[in-house]
Amino acid sequence: MSAQGAAAHEGPLTVAVDGPSGSGKSSVSKGVARRLGLAYLDTGAMYRAATWWCLRRGEDLTDQVAVARAVRVMPLVMGLDPSAPTVHVDGTDVGEAIRSTEISTAVSAVATNLDVRAELRRLQRAVIDAERTPEGYAGGRGVVAEGRDITTVVAPDADVRVLLTASEEARLARRSLDVHGTADAAAVEATKDQVLRRDRDDATVSQFHVAADGVVTVDSSDLDLEQTVDAVLAVVTQVTGRVVGPRQGS
Template sequence: MNRIRVAIDGPAGAGKSTVAKMVAKRLGLLYIDTGAMYRAVTWKAIASGIPFSDEEQMVELASTIDISFDSDDDRQIVRVDGADVTQQIRSPEVTEHVSTVSAIPGVRSQLVKLQQKMAGRLGVVMDGRDIGTCVLPDAEVKIFLTASLEERARRRLEELLSKGVRTDLEEVMASLARRDEMDSTRDLAPLRKAEDAYSIDTTGLSVPEVVDRIVSICRQRLGTNQ
């Protein structure tokens, strides 16, 4: 079980990160939040004044940025060049532009190499939008999480309000709809379900229920009850 690779894909707000963290903990695997990596590059570009349209500078940034993950109790910490940017990368500004950054071929190429390198050392649970189709196409278990747009927006709104970000449900729904369109129609590694992925609609399900389903799938896939 400690060598299994679990790929969890799905649209924004489907609960991928929350579920992936808990699955990793249950199975004793490393959790890698690929979305946070793209957010880190987006945040760094904004902080450095690099325009997203300047592909050369964006690729240079992606190839030199130092992204690392740490943990504090049950909270994952994302560091960029050693600094804790866990909260900053979840800002509305970063959220609005991360799909644009993730669609830049050179940026994606750099980060995919890093993600594959991480997964080559240990068993991992990795979540994103193209993990099962592009990053880890030979993963032992592939999961595609989804939920209704309204349900995803409600979850994201609760998250933002808990962090002091003032917004409303309609605005969040519109933002998610734009991201869905960009992520699913981009030329490079679009959001889609891998043919051999298990599909789970999380609408109306609690996080523990979703985690239990995925853990059960992993154990069935490997033929173990451990």
């Protein structure tokens, strides 16, 4: 039976993946979702989209009440295809724009707004719940949701909860490759403030460095992408008993 068939046969599956910046959450979660035939939800992109929306509206990001009010009326649509996830705000594809340095620099001001977090958590839970029904993107098979608070606040009752970690050196190198296309000393230094500051700011409102009870830690420091995907899938099997098929073409 295919991985998709197995997931459908055994009921909906929610996999929650948390971890610090540069730990590989997005790439790994997309790989896991593809292998299991599940939807994919990037909750971090939702905070970035909220930042883009507020800046577009000319909101002062230090005005927490105004920012929260803006986010509550944000017309956000998250595309859940793990092979081609999308983010649209007010009909505009912002998938590329929200990865800009401008957004990366500003997002902490929005992500640490407690009222914003409450609203986006509500939306995230709604997506996760919808993906456990036949009307969901994956036809009721379930979802891999990744980002801050997922394993402890947004989906503490997820079937599988994983804290994906990596050494600071590995995380900085990965983010440097993503942003600058190289992991040489200059690129790592240019990326360091963005990565470490974001983690420091976010740590004031969420816990993502230490696994909570029932959350399985996967350290990807010495693993490549496919090895990390395999490691998370092994956790799925360990926790749920579901046997995941081999990689396509292997």
